[in-house]
């Protein structure tokens with residue numbers, strides 16, 4: 430008995446079906462394949478200021494951040510990212526107006542286009558004003574106590590976003606209304 434031959438159209442449908450199943454298989458078993466890459470250049474962005482043409486803002490949103498080290502909340506200074514070195518009389522694309530020393534501090538993210546703004550980019554901005562930083566420039570690890578040693582060697586670090594544990598840490602792409610809590614406990 431002879432197998433029925435498939436028409437070109439049937440072949441295409443069959444191939445599309447196989448690819449679709451493959452796509453979902455990867456999405457389920459390796460979801461990180463689809464994670465967006467962080468736009469680390471965001472930390473160099475400057476709104477207005479002496480040396481920067483105003484590029485216009487299309488995105489403006491507000492995640493909230495709280496950082497706790499050994500039970501003590503690390504203060505985020507009001508106006509962090511505003512009128513800083515390299516962005517005099519302007520504002521970094523991530524900046525702070527009002528800060529809270531007991532709750533979450535609102536981060537203002539303003540970018541000229543939709544970008545994948547990682548949590549660590551705020552630390553690169555904070556660093557310029559003497560705050561917690563990342564190792565750098567290429568090693569994107571927290572160095573919250575600025576001692577040149579990766580905090581991954583010194584602390585147990587946990588991150589929650591809206592109360593849910595998250596394993597992206599420095600690379601977490603911040604979203605509007607996020608409550609981001611970063612906790613360091615000395616080893």
Ligand SMILES: [Ca+2]
Nearest residue numbers: 572578579580
């Ligand atoms: Ca350190």
